[in-house]
Amino acid sequence: MDLSFTPEEEAFRAEVRAFLSENLSPELVRKGRNSESLTKEEMEGWHARLNARGWLAVTWPTEYGGPGWGAVERHIFDEECALANAPRIVPFGLNMLGPVLIKFGTNKQRAEILPRILDGSDWWCQGYSEPGAGSDLASLKTRAVRDGGDYVINGQKTWTTLGQHANKIFCLVRTSTEGKPQEGISFVLVDMDAPGVELRPIKLLEGGHEVNEVFFTDVRVPVENLVGEENKGWTIAKYLLTHERTNIAGVGFSTRDLEKLKDLSQMLVRAGRPLAQDPLFAAEMAEVEIDLEALRVTNLRMLSAAKEGAASGTQSSMLKIKGTVIRQRVLSLTRTALGAAAAPFPVEDLPENAVTVPEDARRAAASYFNNRKLSIFGGSNEIQRNIIAKDLFGG
Amino acid sequence: MDLSFTPEEEAFRAEVRAFLSENLSPELVRKGRNSESLTKEEMEGWHARLNARGWLAVTWPTEYGGPGWGAVERHIFDEECALANAPRIVPFGLNMLGPVLIKFGTNKQRAEILPRILDGSDWWCQGYSEPGAGSDLASLKTRAVRDGGDYVINGQKTWTTLGQHANKIFCLVRTSTEGKPQEGISFVLVDMDAPGVELRPIKLLEGGHEVNEVFFTDVRVPVENLVGEENKGWTIAKYLLTHERTNIAGVGFSTRDLEKLKDLSQMLVRAGRPLAQDPLFAAEMAEVEIDLEALRVTNLRMLSAAKEGAASGTQSSMLKIKGTVIRQRVLSLTRTALGAAAAPFPVEDLPENAVTVPEDARRAAASYFNNRKLSIFGGSNEIQRNIIAKDLFGG
Amino acid sequence: MDFNLTEDRQMLSNTVRRYLADQYDFDTRYGVLDAAPFHSPAKWAELSELGLIGAFVPEQQGGFGGTGFDITTIFEELGRGLCPEPMLAALMSARAAADCGAAALVEELVTGGKRIALAVFEPDADSLALIRTSADKSGDHWVLNGRKSVVYGLPGADGVLVAARLDEGLGLFLVENPETVDYAMIDGGGAGELILDSATAICLSENAGDIIESALNAGRLALCAEAVGVMEVLVNMTVDYLKQRTQFGRPIASFQALQHRTVDMAIEMEQCRSITILAASKLGSDAEAKYIAMAKNLIGRAGTMIAEECIQLHGGIGMTWEYPGSHYAKRLMMIDHQLGDHYAQLHRVMAS
C-alpha cells in the first residue's frame, strides 16, 4: 500500500504545471474560472499549443504522435489541467475517432486523417444519438444505402456536441435491417459541408449552445469512408464505450469547483456572518469534501488496477456515477451559496453595477443547470447502474 | 378549507382522553413508553377494558358490536391512544377476521365467532405468508385437500405475529392447482390445538419474540371452517389488503416518539452541551418534524377524502411509505442520540447501575432494529411503490 | 375538517387557470423573457382585471380576500401556468401598503392603476435586522441612501416600497421613479438592483418591522403554493414522458427503478401540498412564521429533488430550452432562492 506518486511522476507533474503556467493565457483562465464558453479560435489555439508540446493526443501510441503516457501520467495531466482552469480538450477527434482509426481503420485512413486531427485541419463531431435512440443505440434509424461507390445517407442525429464548429462528423448508420438490431450498423465518416447535411442548434435549458441536431438528406459519401467492416459498427461503438475512458471521475474538476465554493463561502455573508460559519452549510461542504477525498482514492485504485490490466466496465461506471453525483452536489451548493443573487440571468451585457457577487460566481446557477447533463449524457447514470448490476448479478 | 375538528369531534377527543387516563394502568404506560413487550394477560386486560366501553371492534358495524365511528373518530382514537402510550389493539381477530366474516362469512360463522373475538375467548392469528410466498401470496403452497367432511392441511406458514398467544388461526391455503395461481386459494379457519399444528418461535434480530412459524401436518378441519367460496380466497385476501386500513400512517406513534426524542435531546449531553444544541442534530430533528407535520395533514386530507368515498389504494400506500420512513427516521435519531450508551443489550436483569440513560431510552437501539419491520411487513414499501406506480402509469 | 376550496375560490382558481391556459402560452412566455420589463404589461393589466391583486388584500383594507387560502389558490395556478408576471411583488407590496393604512395607494394597486415592488434585502443583509439603507428626514420629505438587491418585479414598476433604517426600528417608504439596474432572472421574470442615492421618498410607516415581516411571510407562503403548482406539472410531465418514450423496445415507464423514483416524487408533492395548506391556515396567527418557515423548508428540499429527478428521468430532452419541463424545473429550483432558502427556513424553525 503506497498512495504516493513516484519521484518521476512528481517531476512530470511539475513539468505539466510549468507548461500550463507558460501557455495558459489569463483570458483562458478567466473564462475557465467563470464557466464561460470558449470561442472556436480559443479552443483551436489551445489544441495547437498542446500539439506543439506533443501532449495533444494523449491516448494515441507514440508512432501516431501520442506522448506515450500511462494511466498515471494521464491522470496527473488531467488533474493539473482542471486545477489550472485549462480548457478541456475537444474529445471527438482526439479521444474517440483517433483510437477507432488506430484500431479499426485502414492504413490509408490513418495516414490521411490522424495528422489532420493533430494539426487542427479537421474538427470532428459525433453522430451517435438519434431522437429515438439515446441510451439504446441499437435502435438507431439513420439509413445508409449503397449506391454504386457511395452510401446515400438519410436520417437525423442529435446531441451533437460542438457540431457548430465541425467540418467532419463520424456517424453510426444503419446499413442493414436484417438480423439483430445491433448487427446492421456501420461506422462512416461524413463531410459536414456535403450537400444534404444540415445542422440546427439545440439551446440548452440555461440558455447555452453546445449541442446540435444534424439532418441528413440524400447525403452521398464514398464507400471508402466506411471504418471497419460494413454492418460491424456495433463492435466499434462498444469498443468506444468500454474503451478505458480518461478522466471519467472528474476529480480534478470537482476539486477545483469545491475550492471555489469554499472561497466563496468565506466571502458571502449570510445572517450577518460568513456563510462558511453556518454549521448546516459547512456540514454539507464537509460531507462532499469527504466524498471527494474518497473518490480521489477510488479513482487512483482503479487507475492502478487498470495499469495492471484489471480495469473493468463496472469500475468506470462507478467512477462516472459517483463523480457526477459529487460534482453536481458541489455545483448545487455553489448555486445555493449565492442565495437570491443566483437568480439574475448571466447575460454578457448586464451592467457592472447589477452584479453583487464575485465574477467567477456569476454563472453559478447557469453552470449548475448546464451540468445536470453530466449524469445524462455519455451513458446516463441509470445506464451505468444497469452495467454494474449486470456485473454484480451475473447478467 | 378548514383544518380544524368540529366541536363534536373535539368533545369526542376529550372523551377518549378521559377514558384513557382512567383505564390505562401506570404499568401499561411505562411499558409503552419504554417499548417493552406486554404479556398476554396485559393485552387481554386492555382489550377487555375497551370492550367494556364498546370501543374494541372499531371497524365493525354497530349491529355486531362496533362503536359506529367514522374515519375521523377512528383517527382521533388512534392518535390519542398512541400519545397516551396505550397498547396497540391486536388486529388479527378485530380488524382482519372480523370484517372478513361480516362481508364473506355465513350467519352461523358470524354468530359463533364474532362474540368470542369481542369477549376475548379466542385469540386469532394470521396464516398468510409462507417461506417462499411473502409479498407474492399467489404462489403459496400450503395444501388443503378435501377428504369427506374435512380439509386435510399440509404446509408451513411464517411471520405469524403473536401466534404464541393464539388458539385460532385463519389461513390462506391452496385448494386447487388449476387455473391461474390466484384461483385455487381458499380462506379457512383452524384451531391451533388441532393435532398436527406446531408453532415455532422466530427470534427477531434485536432478540424479541413476536413472530412464529406454524407447521401443518395432516391437520384436519371441518369443511364448514371454510370462509366464502372454495377457491375464492384470493377475493378475501384482496379485500383485506385494499380494505381501508386504519392508522396506516402511524402519525400518533411518530408524534409520541418525536416528543420523546426532543425531551431526550435536552437531557443528553454531547460535546459538553445538550444534544439539542448541536445544530446538525437539531436540524435533523427539525426536518423530520416538518415531514411529520406535512404527513399529519396528508393523513387528514386522505381521511377526509375517504369520508367522501374517494380514498384509494394509492393513498394508503403513500401513507404507509411516508409514515414508515418518518417513524424509522425518528427511531434512528433516537438510537443515535444515545451515542455509545445505545450499545448495551437491554436485558431485563441488567443491574440498575449499568444504565446511564433515561429508562425510556434504554431500548432505543432494540426498538430501532425491531421497527425496521415497519417498511417490510404488511406489504413492503417496494410493493407499495409498485401499487402507486400501477396507478400513476396506468397498469 | 374540509379540504375543499370554497365555491368562490374554486371559481377564482378556474378563472386564473383558464386565463393562463388560453392567454399565456409558452410562446407568450418566451416572448417576454429577454427584454425589460421581463413581463407583459398588457397581460398584467388583464390579470389585475380578473381581480387577482384584490384577492391578496382583506376586505376591511380595500380588497376582497387576503386569507392564506386566497393567496395559495392563486399562486398554485400561477405556478401551474409558469406565469412570469410580477405577482409576488404585487402581493407583498399590496399587503404592506394595506398594513400601513395607505388606503389610496392600495386602491390604485388593487385596480391595477399602479404596479409597485417591495425592496427589503441588500447585498449583505438577508434579514431585517441587518438592513443598512438609511432614511433621513429633510424638511417635509425623506431621503434614502443605500442599495437594495434582487428586488423582484422592479423592472417597469411605477414605484417601490423600501425598508430603511431609522434611528429606532425600520420604516417603510414609497420611492417613485426609482433608479434601478434591471435584469432578467434565469427562471423567468425580472428583478433589479435599487440604487438609493439620496432618493426622495414618502413615509408610509415609521415602525414597519412587523408589517414587512408579515408581507414577507405572505410572499413565502405564495412561493410555496406556486411551487406546488409547478410540482404537479412536473410530476405529470414525467409520468407522461416515461409512458411515451420507448427504449430497448418498451416504454421506459416499465422500468421499475424509474417507476419507484417517480412514485417518490409524487409522494413528496403530496407532502408539499399538505404543508402548504397547513401554513396557509396559520397565516395571520401567532404561529405564522414557524409554519411558513416549515413549509418553505420542505418545499426547498422536495423541490430540489423533484426538479432534479424530473430532468434526470427525461434524459436529454429535459436539458433543452425548447422543452417546457426544463423551465418548470428551473423555476422550482430557483423558488428556493427567494425570500430565504431551505437552510434559512430551517434555522428559523430551529429558533422557534
Added chain:
Amino acid sequence: MDFNLTEDRQMLSNTVRRYLADQYDFDTRYGVLDAAPFHSPAKWAELSELGLIGAFVPEQQGGFGGTGFDITTIFEELGRGLCPEPMLAALMSARAAADCGAAALVEELVTGGKRIALAVFEPDADSLALIRTSADKSGDHWVLNGRKSVVYGLPGADGVLVAARLDEGLGLFLVENPETVDYAMIDGGGAGELILDSATAICLSENAGDIIESALNAGRLALCAEAVGVMEVLVNMTVDYLKQRTQFGRPIASFQALQHRTVDMAIEMEQCRSITILAASKLGSDAEAKYIAMAKNLIGRAGTMIAEECIQLHGGIGMTWEYPGSHYAKRLMMIDHQLGDHYAQLHRVMAS
C-alpha cells in the same frame, strides 16, 4: 502508487481469515453472546498466538507492525468474520501502553499473557476535555475517583487503563482488578461500566492527552476497517439473496429498482474502502485526526445506508436472529456509535 498488500500483510490477512472461517463460525459466536465475558478466552488466546496484538504495535515498541495498514488489514478480517473478541480494546490499550513506554506491560499484552481495556469516556464526557474522573497521589500510589461508561472489552479484562484528570492535563493509569458492571452489547461482544471508588492505580503517564487521543484515533481507524469488512459481506449477501429469492415467478434480482439500490450499496462500499486506505496512510502524521475523522464520518453515513438497505432488500428474513446478515447489519450500525459518531466526526472535520 501501489494498492496491493505487502506479502507479509497478505499472509496475515489470510491467516486471520482462515482462522475465523474455520474456528469462529456463527454457532461459536452465538455461544458467547449471552454470558460474561461475552467472548471466548480460548479463542482470544489463539488469536494472540497468531500475532494479532503484536501487529498493532511498532517494532521499536515491542511489537512487529503498528502501521495504519497493519491495523486495517486485521480489522477488515475481523469485520468479515464478525468476530466479537475484544480486539478494539486490545489495540487501543496496547498502543497507549507502548506510547507510555510501559515495555513490560506491552510484552505481556503482545504475548497474550494479559488482556486489558482502555477507559476514557464518561456518561457526560465524550471528549478528553470533559473528563471528570480524578487522580490523586496518596503516598506512593494513586487513587482514582469517577465513572467510565461503555468501556469496550471490560468484562473479564485483567486490568484497565484509565484516563483521569490531574491538576494539569490528563494522566493514564493502570487499574488492576477493577470494579465493573458488565453487559453484553446488542451487536455482540461485551462492555461495561467502570466504577472508580478510590481505586488504587499505577501511573503510566502524567501527561497522556496526546497518547490517549492517538490510541483513540487508531481505534477509529480500526473500526473503519472492520466496517469495510462487514460491508463487503453484507453487499455479497444481498446480491446472493436477490439472485436466489424468487417472487412473482422470477428472481427478485431481476427487478431494476432493487438492482439499482444494490449498485448504490456497492459504490458506497468502494468509497468506504478508499477513505479507509487514505486514513490508514495518514496514521501517525499530523493530518491523522482529520483524515480519520473523515473516514469515520463516511463510514457512519454509508454504513447506515448499507445496513438498512441490506435488511430492507432481504425482507422478513433480514429481520431474524437466525440469519447472519442481521447480525452483520447490527454491527455495522453500532460501529457508528463507537468512539464518536458521524456527527461528532463531521464536527471534527469542520473544526480542522
